[in-house]
Amino acid sequence: HTGERPFPPPPCGRRFRQKIHPPPHQKTHTGERPFPPPECGRRFRKKTPPPRHQRTHTGERPPPCARCGRCFAHNPPLLRHQQLHAEPPPPDGDGGLPAEQTPPPCPECGKSFSCPPHLASHRRLHREPPPFACAECGRGFTPPRHLTAHLRGH
Numbered sequence: 001h002t003g004e005r006p007f008p009p010p011p012c013g014r015r016f017r018q019k020i021h022p023p024p025h026q027k028t029h030t031g032e033r034p035f036p037p038p039e040c041g042r043r044f045r046k047k048t049p050p051p052r053h054q055r056t057h058t059g060e061r062p063p064p065c066a067r068c069g070r071c072f073a074h075n076p077p078l079l080r081h082q083q084l085h086a087e088p089p090p091p092d093g094d095g096g097l098p099a100e101q102t103p104p105p106c107p108e109c110g111k112s113f114s115c116p117p118h119l120a121s122h123r124r125l126h127r128e129p130p131p132f133a134c135a136e137c138g139r140g141f142t143p144p145r146h147l148t149a150h151l152r153g154h
Contacts, residue, residue: 042152070114081114 005015007022011029016022024046027033033043042053054060062078064071067085072078103119105112108126113119121142130140132147136154141147 040153 003017005017007016007019008014014025016025035046036043037053044050044053061071061073062075065078065081065085067082070081072081103113103116106119106122106126108123111122113122125140125142130142132141132144133139134141134147134150134154136151139150141150
Protein backbone atom coordinates (compact mmCIF):
# COMPACT_ATOMS: atom_id res chain seq x y z
CA HIS A 1 0.00 0.00 0.00
CA THR A 2 2.92 2.34 0.53
CA GLY A 3 4.48 1.77 -2.89
CA GLU A 4 7.72 0.69 -1.24
CA ARG A 5 9.82 -1.80 -3.25
CA PRO A 6 12.21 -3.38 -0.74
CA PHE A 7 13.23 -6.48 -2.77
CA PRO A 8 16.05 -5.88 -5.29
CA PRO A 9 17.40 -8.75 -7.41
CA PRO A 10 21.03 -8.69 -8.46
CA PRO A 11 22.46 -7.65 -10.96
CA CYS A 12 20.03 -5.13 -12.44
CA GLY A 13 18.90 -3.46 -9.23
CA ARG A 14 15.22 -3.45 -10.22
CA ARG A 15 13.15 -3.45 -7.05
CA PHE A 16 9.95 -5.35 -6.28
CA ARG A 17 7.08 -4.99 -3.85
CA GLN A 18 6.80 -8.70 -3.01
CA LYS A 19 9.44 -11.28 -2.13
CA ILE A 20 8.07 -13.78 -4.71
CA HIS A 21 8.72 -11.52 -7.73
CA PRO A 22 12.56 -11.35 -7.89
CA PRO A 23 13.16 -15.10 -8.59
CA PRO A 24 11.08 -15.18 -11.81
CA HIS A 25 12.64 -11.86 -12.86
CA GLN A 26 16.13 -13.35 -12.37
CA LYS A 27 15.37 -15.75 -15.24
CA THR A 28 15.34 -12.79 -17.63
CA HIS A 29 19.04 -12.33 -16.79
CA THR A 30 20.06 -15.99 -16.85
CA GLY A 31 17.98 -16.95 -19.91
CA GLU A 32 16.58 -19.93 -18.00
CA ARG A 33 13.36 -21.28 -19.50
CA PRO A 34 12.46 -24.41 -17.51
CA PHE A 35 8.80 -24.77 -18.49
CA PRO A 36 7.76 -26.39 -21.81
CA PRO A 37 4.02 -26.50 -22.50
CA PRO A 38 2.79 -30.06 -23.22
CA GLU A 39 1.81 -29.16 -26.82
CA CYS A 40 5.29 -28.19 -28.05
CA GLY A 41 8.97 -28.00 -27.21
CA ARG A 42 9.16 -24.24 -26.82
CA ARG A 43 10.20 -23.26 -23.30
CA PHE A 44 9.08 -20.40 -21.03
CA ARG A 45 10.16 -18.75 -17.79
CA LYS A 46 6.75 -19.28 -16.18
CA LYS A 47 4.67 -22.44 -15.73
CA THR A 48 1.83 -20.96 -17.76
CA PRO A 49 2.84 -19.83 -21.27
CA PRO A 50 1.71 -16.37 -22.38
CA PRO A 51 -1.88 -16.32 -23.69
CA ARG A 52 -0.63 -15.34 -27.15
CA HIS A 53 1.43 -18.55 -27.35
CA GLN A 54 -1.40 -20.68 -26.00
CA ARG A 55 -3.62 -19.44 -28.83
CA THR A 56 -1.17 -20.91 -31.37
CA HIS A 57 -2.21 -24.34 -30.06
CA THR A 58 -5.93 -23.73 -29.62
CA GLY A 59 -6.46 -21.79 -32.85
CA GLU A 60 -8.48 -19.27 -30.85
CA ARG A 61 -8.69 -15.84 -32.48
CA PRO A 62 -10.26 -12.58 -31.44
CA PRO A 63 -13.69 -11.90 -32.93
CA PRO A 64 -13.63 -10.32 -36.41
CA CYS A 65 -13.84 -6.57 -36.88
CA ALA A 66 -17.49 -5.65 -36.31
CA ARG A 67 -17.35 -3.02 -39.06
CA CYS A 68 -15.82 -4.95 -41.98
CA GLY A 69 -15.51 -8.58 -40.81
CA ARG A 70 -11.74 -8.78 -41.24
CA CYS A 71 -10.08 -11.39 -38.97
CA PHE A 72 -6.85 -11.07 -36.97
CA ALA A 73 -4.75 -13.59 -35.09
CA HIS A 74 -4.19 -11.31 -32.08
CA ASN A 75 -5.94 -8.42 -30.35
CA PRO A 76 -3.37 -5.60 -30.85
CA PRO A 77 -3.59 -5.67 -34.68
CA LEU A 78 -7.40 -5.86 -34.45
CA LEU A 79 -7.47 -2.81 -32.18
CA ARG A 80 -5.14 -0.85 -34.52
CA HIS A 81 -7.34 -1.84 -37.47
CA GLN A 82 -10.50 -0.71 -35.69
CA GLN A 83 -8.91 2.69 -35.11
CA LEU A 84 -8.52 3.05 -38.88
CA HIS A 85 -12.30 2.92 -39.25
CA ALA A 86 -12.54 6.00 -37.03
CA GLU A 87 -9.94 7.98 -39.02
CA PRO A 88 -10.81 9.92 -42.18
CA PRO A 89 -9.46 8.42 -45.41
CA PRO A 90 -5.94 9.59 -46.31
CA PRO A 91 -5.63 12.40 -48.88
CA ASP A 92 -5.26 11.43 -52.54
CA GLY A 93 -1.79 10.70 -53.85
CA ASP A 94 -0.16 9.15 -50.76
CA GLY A 95 -0.89 5.55 -51.77
CA GLY A 96 -2.99 4.74 -48.70
CA LEU A 97 -6.40 3.11 -48.83
CA PRO A 98 -9.39 3.67 -46.55
CA ALA A 99 -9.84 0.78 -44.12
CA GLU A 100 -12.90 -0.50 -46.01
CA GLN A 101 -10.85 -1.03 -49.19
CA THR A 102 -8.30 -3.80 -49.48
CA PRO A 103 -6.26 -4.86 -52.47
CA PRO A 104 -7.56 -7.76 -54.54
CA PRO A 105 -6.28 -11.21 -53.52
CA CYS A 106 -3.08 -12.62 -55.01
CA PRO A 107 -3.94 -13.90 -58.51
CA GLU A 108 -1.52 -16.84 -58.13
CA CYS A 109 -2.75 -18.30 -54.83
CA GLY A 110 -5.77 -16.24 -53.68
CA LYS A 111 -4.21 -15.07 -50.41
CA SER A 112 -5.58 -11.71 -49.20
CA PHE A 113 -3.60 -8.80 -47.78
CA SER A 114 -4.47 -5.64 -45.87
CA CYS A 115 -2.47 -3.22 -48.00
CA PRO A 116 -0.92 -3.05 -51.50
CA PRO A 117 2.74 -3.18 -50.35
CA HIS A 118 2.13 -6.48 -48.54
CA LEU A 119 0.48 -7.93 -51.66
CA ALA A 120 3.38 -6.71 -53.83
CA SER A 121 5.93 -8.29 -51.48
CA HIS A 122 3.97 -11.55 -51.48
CA ARG A 123 3.74 -11.65 -55.30
CA ARG A 124 7.54 -11.53 -55.51
CA LEU A 125 7.55 -14.91 -53.73
CA HIS A 126 5.82 -16.42 -56.77
CA ARG A 127 8.45 -14.98 -59.16
CA GLU A 128 11.69 -15.31 -57.16
CA PRO A 129 12.88 -18.02 -54.78
CA PRO A 130 12.73 -16.74 -51.21
CA PRO A 131 16.17 -15.96 -49.80
CA PHE A 132 15.56 -17.59 -46.39
CA ALA A 133 14.47 -21.23 -46.24
CA CYS A 134 13.59 -23.38 -43.24
CA ALA A 135 16.10 -26.25 -42.90
CA GLU A 136 13.40 -28.39 -41.29
CA CYS A 137 10.57 -28.20 -43.83
CA GLY A 138 11.96 -26.19 -46.77
CA ARG A 139 9.35 -23.42 -46.58
CA GLY A 140 10.77 -20.10 -47.80
CA PHE A 141 10.56 -16.59 -46.35
CA THR A 142 11.58 -13.17 -47.59
CA PRO A 143 12.28 -11.22 -44.40
CA PRO A 144 14.48 -13.19 -41.98
CA ARG A 145 12.17 -12.30 -39.06
CA HIS A 146 9.42 -14.39 -40.67
CA LEU A 147 11.77 -17.38 -40.81
CA THR A 148 12.68 -16.81 -37.16
CA ALA A 149 9.01 -16.76 -36.16
CA HIS A 150 8.37 -19.88 -38.27
CA LEU A 151 11.25 -21.76 -36.61
CA ARG A 152 9.64 -21.23 -33.21
CA GLY A 153 6.75 -23.40 -34.44
CA HIS A 154 9.10 -26.33 -35.02
